[in-house]
Amino acid sequence: MATDNANADGFGEVSRVRGIVFEYLSFGASVFGLVALGVLLVYVAIDAFDLANASPEWLLTYFLTLVVPFLAFCLYSANDRGVTRRALGALGGGLVAVAALFTAVETLVSPIPRLNWQLAYLFVVGAPATAYLAYVGSGGRVGAVGFGLLGRLVGGVAIGLAVGTLFLVFDPLLWFLAYTLGVLPAVGLYAVGRRRSTPRAQTAAAPVGLAGLIAAVVLRDVVSTYPSDLIIYLWTVAVPVAAAGGLLVAGRRGRTAAAVVAGLPLAVATAGGFLAAGAGLPAPTVLLVLVLTGVPTAAYVSRVVDAGEGLAGLGLPLLLGAGVIAGALIVEAWGVPAPDPWLDGSFLTGAPSRTPTDAGLYPAIVGSVIIIALVAVLSFALGVGTSVFLEEYTPESGPLGTLTRILQVNIANLAAVPSVVYGLLGLGLFANLLGLGIGTAVTAALTLSLLILPITIISAQEAIRSVPDDLRRGSDAMGATRWQTTKNVVLPEAMPGVLTGTILALGRAIGETAPLIMIGAATTVFRAPDSLFSRFSAMPMQIYTWAGFPQADFRYGVVAAGVITLLIILVGMNGTAILLRNRAERGS
Amino acid sequence: MTDSTESPDLSRRGGLTRLKEGTYGGLFAACAAITLLTTAAIFVTLLSDAVVFFRSIPIAEFLAGTNWSPNPAGGGQAFGIVPLLIGTITVTVTAAFISIPVGTLTAIYLSEYATPNARSILKPLLEILAGIPTVVYGYFALVYVTPALKATLFPEMSTFNALAASIMVGIMTIPMVSSISEDAMSAVPDELRQAGYGLGATKFEVSTGIVVPASISGIASSYILAVSRAIGETMIVVVAMGAQARMPEVQQALFGIPFVNPADVLLQSGMTITVAMVQITGGDLTGGTLPYNSMFALGLALFAVTLVMNVISDIIAQRYREEY
Numbered sequence A: 001m002a003t004d005n006a007n008a009d010g011f012g013e014v015s016r017v018r019g020i021v022f023e024y025l026s027f028g029a030s031v032f033g034l035v036a037l038g039v040l041l042v043y044v045a046i047d048a049f050d051l052a053n054a055s056p057e058w059l060l061t062y063f064l065t066l067v068v069p070f071l072a073f074c075l076y077s078a079n080d081r082g083v084t085r086r087a088l089g090a091l092g093g094g095l096v097a098v099a100a101l102f103t104a105v106e107t108l109v110s111p112i113p114r115l116n117w118q119l120a121y122l123f124v125v126g127a128p129a130t131a132y133l134a135y136v137g138s139g140g141r142v143g144a145v146g147f148g149l150l151g152r153l154v155g156g157v158a159i160g161l162a163v164g165t166l167f168l169v170f171d172p173l174l175w176f177l178a179y180t181l182g183v184l185p186a187v188g189l190y191a192v193g194r195r196r197s198t199p200r201a202q203t204a205a206a207p208v209g210l211a212g213l214i215a216a217v218v219l220r221d222v223v224s225t226y227p228s229d230l231i232i233y234l235w236t237v238a239v240p241v242a243a244a245g246g247l248l249v250a251g252r253r254g255r256t257a258a259a260v261v262a263g264l265p266l267a268v269a270t271a272g273g274f275l276a277a278g279a280g281l282p283a284p285t286v287l288l289v290l291v292l293t294g295v296p297t298a299a300y301v302s303r304v305v306d307a308g309e310g311l312a313g314l315g316l317p318l319l320l321g322a323g324v325i326a327g328a329l330i331v332e333a334w335g336v337p338a339p340d341p342w343l344d345g346s347f348l349t350g351a352p353s354r355t356p357t358d359a360g361l362y363p364a365i366v367g368s369v370i371i372i373a374l375v376a377v378l379s380f381a382l383g384v385g386t387s388v389f390l391e392e393y394t395p396e397s398g399p400l401g402t403l404t405r406i407l408q409v410n411i412a413n414l415a416a417v418p419s420v421v422y423g424l425l426g427l428g429l430f431a432n433l434l435g436l437g438i439g440t441a442v443t444a445a446l447t448l449s450l451l452i453l454p455i456t457i458i459s460a461q462e463a464i465r466s467v468p469d470d471l472r473r474g475s476d477a478m479g480a481t482r483w484q485t486t487k488n489v490v491l492p493e494a495m496p497g498v499l500t501g502t503i504l505a506l507g508r509a510i511g512e513t514a515p516l517i518m519i520g521a522a523t524t525v526f527r528a529p530d531s532l533f534s535r536f537s538a539m540p541m542q543i544y545t546w547a548g549f550p551q552a553d554f555r556y557g558v559v560a561a562g563v564i565t566l567l568i569i570l571v572g573m574n575g576t577a578i579l580l581r582n583r584a585e586r587g588s
Numbered sequence B: 001m002t003d004s005t006e007s008p009d010l011s012r013r014g015g016l017t018r019l020k021e022g023t024y025g026g027l028f029a030a031c032a033a034i035t036l037l038t039t040a041a042i043f044v045t046l047l048s049d050a051v052v053f054f055r056s057i058p059i060a061e062f063l064a065g066t067n068w069s070p071n072p073a074g075g076g077q078a079f080g081i082v083p084l085l086i087g088t089i090t091v092t093v094t095a096a097f098i099s100i101p102v103g104t105l106t107a108i109y110l111s112e113y114a115t116p117n118a119r120s121i122l123k124p125l126l127e128i129l130a131g132i133p134t135v136v137y138g139y140f141a142l143v144y145v146t147p148a149l150k151a152t153l154f155p156e157m158s159t160f161n162a163l164a165a166s167i168m169v170g171i172m173t174i175p176m177v178s179s180i181s182e183d184a185m186s187a188v189p190d191e192l193r194q195a196g197y198g199l200g201a202t203k204f205e206v207s208t209g210i211v212v213p214a215s216i217s218g219i220a221s222s223y224i225l226a227v228s229r230a231i232g233e234t235m236i237v238v239v240a241m242g243a244q245a246r247m248p249e250v251q252q253a254l255f256g257i258p259f260v261n262p263a264d265v266l267l268q269s270g271m272t273i274t275v276a277m278v279q280i281t282g283g284d285l286t287g288g289t290l291p292y293n294s295m296f297a298l299g300l301a302l303f304a305v306t307l308v309m310n311v312i313s314d315i316i317a318q319r320y321r322e323e324y
Helices: A017-048 A056-078 A081-108 A117-137 A141-169 A172-196 A199-219 A229-279 A283-307 A311-334 A345-349 A362-393 A398-415 A419-433 A441-465 A469-477 A482-511 A514-518 A539-547 A552-587 B015-056 B059-064 B082-113 B116-131 B134-152 B162-186 B190-198 B203-214 B216-232 B235-240 B262-266 B273-280 B290-319
Strands: B250-253 B257-260
Touching: A017 A117, A017 A552, A017 B082, A017 B116, A017 B134, A017 B162, A017 B203, A056 A081, A056 A117, A056 A141, A056 A311, A081 A117, A117 A141, A141 A283, A141 A311, A141 A362, A141 A552, A172 A199, A172 A229, A229 A283, A283 A311, A345 A362, A345 A552, A362 A398, A362 A441, A362 A482, A362 A539, A362 A552, A362 B015, A398 A441, A398 B015, A398 B290, A419 A441, A419 A514, A419 B015, A419 B216, A419 B273, A419 B290, A441 A482, A441 A514, A441 B015, A469 A482, A482 A539, A482 A552, A482 B015, A482 B116, A482 B134, A514 A539, A514 B235, A514 B273, A539 A552, A539 B134, A539 B235, A552 B134, B015 B059, B015 B290, B082 B116, B082 B162, B082 B203, B082 B216, B082 B262, B082 B273, B116 B162, B134 B162, B134 B235, B162 B216, B162 B235, B162 B262, B190 B203, B203 B216, B216 B290, B235 B273, B257 B262, B273 B290
Parallel strands: none
Antiparallel strands: B250 B257
């Protein structure tokens, strides 16, 4: 049956070229945006830290004293020969490849502005390799301990600074009275009720607290003598934080450990506070930072020491600190020419200015922190309330079901309304009609809360929906009311998801500019706001203002520093949210 | 066996418990009502001031006017939305030229070609593009993209121009297209793909000939959402596009057919609806003036357009969704 057909099976050859081209094209498309953003971020970082003027010696010094020990730490923690070999190969091979490629492009095509091959190596090979090794290293016991400690140190400092900032606006004296008369008795009553299991004491806690708060407001102007600010912060923040840390530790590891964890940071913080007061520094902030960093750190260290695993990781902060100091010493001793970064201490603590070198972001940072704190409280409360109502309280059918569907559609549409329109709402409703004032922090906070409310609700709903129904039915079967089921079963299970969603939404709020412009937020304020009704500026507002200045030093220096500050805060917030979610996923 | 003497109270008739239940239920309902109130408040706020505006400027003049100068130095206010519409359409269309192809290809790659590992890395990374504050994108466009374009492709470009702004808007809206399209593509059942392979189709043919048509409703609705987002985008255009409400020059060439040179629009500064609103805030904000009211009229137009687009996108996604 031989046919003369060369293609005996009847199938033709299919060209693979088209498919392969398409695959690479689509891969290229998926990384196009990321690469574009990456290049822009590299340039902003170079501008903000003045890396274009960094000498190769300077880069090498810090690479050797800071990056290399860190990489060694990660490799030690990962304890994997394969990873070590690959990492060294990538770092070494990358050095040669980047240098060769960069030189080739510079000579053959055109010089690349404000980049040299050392910087290209740093960003193209160094940064990704470091990030990858940090990720791998954090999987090991030693690395987990090291990063855990580092996270508590950085997080404690950030929260301490944020709380200190909030007291610029909220009256510390009123807080002192409210805490002493309202919060403390209420919490005490509740704790006693819990301990002795007397529900009556627990029920009484809320009214007692409320009465205390009212009394505080009334007494605020009647009482004339108050303790000094430092004593107030010590009594109302430091002591409770230390006590809470101590109680947590005491439950796990006995009284001695608890006394150390609570007492040591408290003593250090108190001493630091009084020393700072003597030295003319903002003593309350120093106290807050020290106590909010110290207590979690001490609790963590005590836990790690008890577990006895990965003790070497506790040295990571010391390693990094020593690296910075050693680098600085070498630079100083050998006179290595150092860059002059725009993003430095004076930028973060200074007021805006017409001259680029004096310009600072401090009032805008304070404004942003205050607004975000208010937005966090408002959108969290409203978001959780709405999502609980939609998920737990309304049936899926019947007239109430229709209402639920209308609410859902409405929320989805609100999420797509442009942010300028929210700004108009804030201007027309809050600022002018309700008289909260044009460009005040309250108006801004209310507007931004409404803006992110749909996102908060949608993510909170997802978190609540993912709670297994078995848990609800189990609670119902034990005779719990709907509110009891919600409070004791659903919300604790859903809380990590709700918090993650809220923090991500807050990240959106902190970068929003258009609504702030619409409600008339100040483009520039020279003093940090001191009340909720004072004119304020925010970080993105200030960036917008500076971006309009024509001087090159503003465009390529001050604004870059502001952008990097904003992005670092955003990354910190989103990182916290992702850590929260991962931890919750691992826990369940 | 426990010998409990008192029988549990199952009637749940306690007044305090009931009060508590009712209070919490009411509180939650109130929270939910706030979302409805927000929509109502947006409508009322925009309408009330817009109505005042339309009493002095007729709607026809507003919609057909070709001159926008709310705060002229020498008098003679004019409130014509056409130049603003041209600016908005320019930015939206140019941005769509980036976000739609790139976003669609990204979605195809993620859903058809990427390994699970690559997908789990790429998807969150792409979301970063939508999470960067828009004022930062605007700064990028003004300070890095415009000089780079000026140095390489378009030497005659002005400092404030529509092109750089549109490119940034496009990049920002990529994840909007890619994530919704990818969801739609992933929802296409595997049987369809396997059937295609059974007929001898290549992966490329399956991806473009089966998966894309099968998920076309989701893809279309993602395009509309991305475009609606681009229409409402404010800070990128405010920072990078400048603030000149211009009518493009119409040229009588090419067999006498009037046309507009794209370079005239793209490489020059322009003004979108959102920019016009932001510009007015530089003046008096206590209300009652004509520019103040015009802001609300523009807001109403913007709100109406984006709302209609979202509703259309919703309808497309619902009605033309293939049920598998």
